[in-house]
Amino acid sequence: MRSRVWGMLLIIGCSLISESCGVYSFTGTTLSPDIKTVTVNNFTLATAGGPANLPLTFNEKLKEYYQRYTNLKVVPSNGDMVLEGNITGYDLLAVAPTATDQAGVNRLQITVLARFYNNKDETKNFEQSFSFYQDFPQSQTLSQNESRLVPKILDQIVLDLFNKTAADW
Numbered sequence: 001m002r003s004r005v006w007g008m009l010l011i012i013g014c015s016l017i018s019e020s021c022g023v024y025s026f027t028g029t030t031l032s033p034d035i036k037t038v039t040v041n042n043f044t045l046a047t048a049g050g051p052a053n054l055p056l057t058f059n060e061k062l063k064e065y066y067q068r069y070t071n072l073k074v075v076p077s078n079g080d081m082v083l084e085g086n087i088t089g090y091d092l093l094a095v096a097p098t099a100t101d102q103a104g105v106n107r108l109q110i111t112v113l114a115r116f117y118n119n120k121d122e123t124k125n126f127e128q129s130f131s132f133y134q135d136f137p138q139s140q141t142l143s144q145n146e147s148r149l150v151p152k153i154l155d156q157i158v159l160d161l162f163n164k165t166a167a168d169w
Helices: 002-019 054-069 142-165
Strands: 037-040 081-097 103-118 126-137
Touching: 037 054, 054 081, 054 142, 081 126, 081 142, 103 142, 126 142
Parallel strands: 037 081
Antiparallel strands: 081 103, 103 126
16 A cells, blocks of 8 residues: 555656646756857956956856756857856945944945847846945955955855846846
8 A cells, every 4th residue: 555655656746747847947947948058258357456367267157157057068159148248346345334433344345247148039138237245344454355255256146147047037
């Protein structure tokens, strides 16, 4: 009796999986099955400040994310999807003012202007800015925190950009 129940559950589970509709995947992407490749053109630094390797680091994180979380092949040109843009902001801001008119916290904020082209469905094309920040204590300098904060900020921007392009959020 017990093996019969397990057998029925297995059959039902398999049929649900094989009958599922749409283009959803377990990673949350909503990519059409006819999209097979992605091209990440080099993002350029269009702002003063920031580490010299910032665009390269961002490009590599973006490519790696698509390779890890989709079945898309990253190609150097003519991809079904194309991403390009500029790093338009690398700003150090004073936030959380104190009673003595000093900043209680400093904020590093990075902004990326991304252009996305879906060569299979042009209605999905967009140009949009993505921005994220991390705070650090006023008593510390940017150079003390930069190597720790920049990767976190870029990871979030990559995630936001991925969600906009592949998960359609």
